[in-house]
Amino acid sequence: MSSARHDYQQFLTWLHLPERGATEDTRRFANLVDQDFDTVAAHSRAMSRRSVLLAAKAKESLLQTDFTPPAVAGAVTVGEWAWSALHSLTVGPFRGFRVAETFNFPQRITMFYGPNGSGKTSLCEALELALLGAVDEASAKRIPAQRYFANLHENRYEAPTLAARGAEGQVSAVQADSEAYRFCFVEKNRIDNFSRIASKSAGEKKDLIAALFGMEQFHDFVTNFNESMDQQLNLVAIQQQELETQRAALQRDQATINGELQAVQTIAQEETAYAGAYAAGLSYQQLLELIGSDAAPGRLHYLNAQLDGPTPGLYGVSSEALVAAYQAADREQELLEDVDKRLTAKTGETSFQNLYNAVLGLQALSPDNCPACGTPINGDYHVVRDPYAQARDGLAQLQELANLQAEKNAVRGEWERASRGLEGLLTAFGQRVSAQPDHADDRVRYLASPGADHRAAWWKASYVKQGDAPSMAQRIVDLAVECERIDTQTNQVLADRAALAQERTRLVQAAQDVAGFQTRRAEVARQVGIARQTIANFDQANAALIDAVQQEAVQLVLSRRIKAAYDEFLRLLRQFRSELPGTLIAGINTVALEIYNEFNRRDHDGDKLAALYLPTNEEERIGLAFRAAPDTRVDALHVLSEGHVRCLGVAILLAKALHIQAPTIIFDDAINAIDTEHREGIREAIFQSDRFAATQIIVTCHSSEFIKDLQNHVEKGQWTAYYFMPHIGDHRPRVKGNEITFNYLEQARAALDIGDWRNALGASRQALEMLTDKIWKWLGKNDLGVITLPLAGRGAEPNLRNLCEALKRRLDDSRTFVHQDKPAVVQGLGDVIGVPVQSNVWTYLNKGVHEEADRDDYDPNLVRTIVENLERMNQLRLGSMPIAIAGAAQAAIMQAVADVANPL
Structure with a gap:
């Protein structure tokens, strides 16, 4: 319950503020809960278990508990960071790591890739423990740290060591601080839970923001307080009432004595009446004789003797x-x-x-x-007579x-x-x-x-x-x-x-x-x-x-004080929980909207958001308005698909991280929570945009395609990659750092350097496909995306040379389009197209990898021309047009219009 404990301590800070007006007893009660938080959290509201526990503790020590703010309840100021980026992590033995492994974070982006079970989750939990001081998963499962963090084969663990770089480059150890670093994590489980809440009942949706920000444990903790503990307190003077009842009973006792004769006479009258009703003229004494007794048997004894024998059968x-x-x-x-x-x-x-x-x-x-x-x-x-007729x-x-x-x-x-x-x-x-x-x-x-x-x-x-x-x-x-x-x-x-x-x-x-x-x-x-x-x-x-x-x-006075303190404590605790969503999302609406639209940049413009209304209390819902109907507010969870709900959750978390100026964001398998359709938008918005250019990003992922796209779309100098592979019998994850690359141009350069022209062209073809797609999208952003391409037939893909020629022709024809990267793009495409079309280089580039015997050797110079030009073009940002250049382009367009209107 580490995260719930932390949130409760923030509640204590809030509770002890003078403007809350909480009584001393209420503050005593809140501090009493904090002193034995884990025990209280372990008891649920079922069968009033929590009330029973708290009532016993309050009776024992409420009056002796201090009512001043505890030292642990002080709020931590975020945004003023002691470091600017994480430097290294040493982990092991710990969870899946049997021996110590050191991971460095020298670049803006660090990727951890590997199949499930190779150690990525253990790495993220090591970061969580080092940054937050606890791991929520261990707390939620109520597993002791010594057992949860221990490596199964070493039967022990050592706390991970995390170092960070300061603004001046100095390296120092990171001190765990849950309040400061909790929003540095974007986890797959949170995104999954956030998307599933869309299908839950209205009552459960109130925990939406808390679940997204990892505060559901605190919500559960608050929910498990009973409505009251009146049943566990002595609120009624039972003993006093009993004494008064006993004194009143003396009068009833005297009345009992006085009424003895009348009561006996009444019984005698009823006995006489009963005997007469049994038989006319029969006295009560005669009735007693008929019934008889063991000493003087009567008629009843005779009848029993006659009837208790066996009954004859028929x-x-x-x-x-x-x-x-x-x-x-x-x-x-x-x-x-x-x-x-x-x-x-x-x-x-x-x-x-x-x-x-x-x-x-x-x-x-x-x-x-x-x-x-x-x-x-x-x-x-024929026969004389038909045998069948006969x-x-x-x-x-x-x-x-x-x-x-x-x-x-x-x-x-x-x-x-x-x-x-x-x-x-x-x-x-x-x-x-x-x-x-x-x-x-x-x-x-x-x-x-x-x-x-x-x-x-x-x-x-x-x-x-x-x-x-x-x-x-x-x-x-x-x-x-x-x-x-x-x-x-x-x-x-x-x-x-x-x-x-x-x-x-x-x-x-x-x-x-x-x-x-x-x-x-x-x-x-x-x-x-x-x-x-x-x-x-x-x-x-x-x-x-x-x-x-x-x-x-004496106990009555104490119980009534406890009741008043508990009732006010519970009211204020629920008020704090109700106000929590507004506290968490304050100031992030606009940024969250922008990030969401960037994730969904391929959507129709009318399907993008015009407004986003995040809840300010737990009863509100997430509202939004689309650009197609900006004045119509709708419930986000009702209208968005599951994929879009997940994108919204990631956008809110990232907006929160930006709001607190978090130096590092850790994606714990979160990319795999997003459907493939949105991963391109997420990659461009997070890893390739200026918005997160100053933020260190650590990402774990088991999608090799996503890692490949990152390495090809993000400049080499900005990322480091670690590859995790399952153990080979020694129960130690195999870790490789920057030894394997999915970057096409790096693969092409490595092959080129050893004279492997065939594989250099194979990687170049993939790189050229990526670069032409990037250039085409760039032209589309500048309203130049319509090009003319020859196709071999219906449904066929254009070959690469035709695509390069069409893109260059489009740039050459767009004389009014001015951009700082345009000359380099035109030059690069020209050099690539300059390789003769009859060359076997283009045969390879156009049709891809095929094994053929007795192929002619490739011209090394042509291969080198292809690789070097692709490397130069890959360095171009192809982003939005700078303001100065945009102004020059506008001036050029105006001049061209003027020349047409006023010919020489």
Whole structure:
């Protein structure tokens, strides 16, 4: 929470100003929070944890805390810098650096390039620690510094050493100062958070500026204060109220004693009324006798003895239903046998039916010939009778057989239902009598396994008699009749038990009600006894309470002071947070607008900003107006794309850095937070403009294309480049300083110096493409961007020589255009075009790199001419026209007009 601690100390400075009018207790409370800031910050508002902590600390030491401004709360003056540029950084072991590495910053721009995981973030955190004294990421994750900064493989860290150059060139160590240097950093995470806030709710957008300037930790710290700590303070004289309540209770105790007789009489009357309601003419004493007790059992004891035994069960079987099931099965069996007899009589017809169906089944395979002999059905030579027609006619004549078969299917279905119905009744009957295969009664054994087989009349076997004894079926029906008789007797017993149960239920309820009367009598006696004892021993019994009342009075005074201090402290803290955006962005609107438009210089002019309204408090939104509608103010986060929102965030941060005259700006991977579409504008606005010409810039980036563009568009003497590469097993980042270059002309010069004409031309082609593009843009800025170019075909790119000739021709034809760099550009293009078009030099420049065997050697002098002219042209700024030259150009134009109007 290092950044939150720093912002809180600025709040202390603000709070202790006389114009705030804060009370001494409020200032004491604010200083108390500062004394144990980390502990307070670690507690959130959830379950009032922070209020519980602060209330305990305030009770313990608020009155002993000083109310004067603490020494750490002094504001640091920025803009008056002790140094003009960073000189060197030594880092390691630290985070990703296993051993010490030294990085020098001799030029205005220092680039750090490498893939993710190669050490760039560790380098930026080393700069952050050296400049600010802490790293926000470590604080946000609540990881101790010893563990967060330690190199994993060395298990330790050493604080980075940062040196800076003064105005006179002297080198001295940099002292960490969070207030002075916090706005020197432009981080990718901040830009990402700033762009994401655009999609959040209105309530979350109030943290917009704080998030951009890295103050979200302070916002979170303020947000986590509870609305009040009243619940944690002694604000009510509870003990005093209790004592007064106790004294008032003496009167109630006397009233309890005086009302004892009346209370007993009331209970007795209710008892008599209850007994009469239970049974006419019954006295309460008789009711007690009916209920009884263990010593003298009554009617209730008798009923319990009768009803607590086991309840007889019912068989629940029906002999009538069983007989009906047997009859239904027999009836369906007779119907099935009748159908079978009729079908047997038509056995021959069945064979013909199968034959006809078989013949018709072959029609699809041989529709035009007899399926038996192959004779054609139609034609000169054909069968006597169509077999397929004969089969259809035969099937029609056998319709009665088909009907009989359908009837059998229907009868068979009913037969199976009757069979299964009988089986179901027998199975249920067996379950009722707990049938087992080894039961002594053969009827029960039969019910355990009646031998149901739904392919035959299985029940018929039970009709067979064994000598003079009835059949098993009849004996099963007789058993059902016997069960029905037993159920009739059981139902009578159950009816008698129901009457006894109803009587017992009434007596049980009466016993409960009688217990209630007895409890009331006992409670009256207890309360009267307590009342008599309380009156006799009040002062002695309440001695501790009387003493607590005296101590409570002191705590009340302290708690009310704490409440007043906390309420005012929280109000002023929130006021400071609310005013914070206005403090942060004061005086930077215009510069931020200009930088944003420079970032978006390729946009349509109407889409550029005419006005920018940065918020002056946390409730306001960022407003803007476009040049297309300068009088219409809109919400920036509603109308800007994510890419433009990111550009706006960078512009605000850079405007703040310029406002405080920061000598150094550190871009911590921030370029990668910007989409590719805007990187050219950012490169030109930050690295190639005069606005930041006096500002040292340190940039880390994993985009090789952006580093390449920087090295080619910024003069060599202005930048230093370090390249980070992953370790090769020793867990040490491989660092190379200025050993690798992406600058085309440097690559061309290096190849030229060793006689490598081919690669010199390859780099020259890339440099020439870059320079012609730069010259063309320069002409466009001066309203000369329209040129005529031949193309090989639709969609083809112009070759470089044609482009050079067109640019030179445009400059030659623009006689009224006067610029200090124009002669050098014309001369350079002329010298480049002067190389013969038939030369293999131009063949290479126009078509690029291709491997070809047995190529003719290049003319060294022509190659040297190309490289040297490109180097001279690359040194030209091609910027805006100086005022003096602009005036001369205007005079020349006026003279030309006059010559036309007044010819000799």
